Amino acid sequence: GENVEQHPSTLSVQEGDSAVIKCTYSDSASNYFPWYKQELGKRPQLIIDIRSNVGEKKDQRIAVTLNKTAKHFSLHITETQPEDSAVYFCAATSNTGNQFYFGTGTSLTVIP
Amino acid sequence: KAGVTQTPRYLIKTRGQQVTLSCSPISGHRSVSWYQQTPGQGLQFLFEYFSETQRNKGNFPGRFSGRQFSNSRSEMNVSTLELGDSALYLCASSRWAQGGGYTFGSGTRLTVV
Numbered sequence: 656g657e658n659v660e661q662h663p664s665t666l667s668v669q670e671g672d673s674a675v676i677k678c679t680y681s682d683s684a685s686n687y688f689p690w691y692k693q694e695l696g697k698r699p700q701l702i703i704d705i706r707s708n709v710g711e712k713k714d715q716r717i718a719v720t721l722n723k724t725a726k727h728f729s730l731h732i733t734e735t736q737p738e739d740s741a742v743y744f745c746a747a748t749s750n751t752g753n754q755f756y757f758g759t760g761t762s763l764t765v766i767p
Numbered sequence: 768k769a770g771v772t773q774t775p776r777y778l779i780k781t782r783g784q785q786v787t788l789s790c791s792p793i794s795g796h797r798s799v800s801w802y803q804q805t806p807g808q809g810l811q812f813l814f815e816y817f818s819e820t821q822r823n824k825g826n827f828p829g830r831f832s833g834r835q836f837s838n839s840r841s842e843m844n845v846s847t848l849e850l851g852d853s854a855l856y857l858c859a860s861s862r863w864a865q866g867g868g869y870t871f872g873s874g875t876r877l878t879v880v
Contacts, residue, residue: 687868753800755868756812757812
């Protein structure tokens with residue numbers, strides 16, 4: 656099955672700096688890659704996603720890039736704010752969509 | 768529109784007991800997946816149901832089971848509870864056929880004492 660690895664496990668940045676979280680996947684059949692943000696005590700929420708026919712997608716301060724050849728995708732957060740502090744999970748799935756494979760999560764702390 | 772609803776939100780059970788958790792997906796979503804979340808293990812896949820059929824199952828013992836009803840609501844059951852079953856159990860629904868991702872419920876926090 657698919658194996659998703661996520662790095663780093665923890666990340667601290669100064670407010671206003673950028674944060675980058677990287678994930679790799681193993682199954683070349685995976686074609687949908689969502690990112691979830693989970694604040695303390697809350698449910699994971701989808702913040703951005705990308706499909707394999709696209710190399711980059713941006714939504715305000717958040718962007719995701721995908722390199723299909725190298726089988727890795729990354730989340731980029733620019734101009735970080737304290738409210739960006741949370742655990743971020745990447746995931747991958749294939750056409751069937753009957754299982755999402757999650758990374759182990761990155762705990763992001765934005766220092767005011 | 769209503770989100771994914773999980774009940775109960777909190778549960779305390781004793782070792783050896785069994786428990787049933789419920790998940791009502793977003794209207795129109797036919798796929799329901801269950802995950803166990805623990806601090807050290809992240810999100811572990813339990814199983815996925817689509818149109819009342821289990822399509823996929825994770826690496827959990829047979830004590831963990833589930834089902835889905837004709838209205839897409841799903842239940843998961845854990846029998847003979849162990850201390851290690853203490854976790855947040857998250858349900859997610861999706862309308863995958865229309866290209867949608869997961870929407871998670873708020874979860875059920877199970878504590879086994």
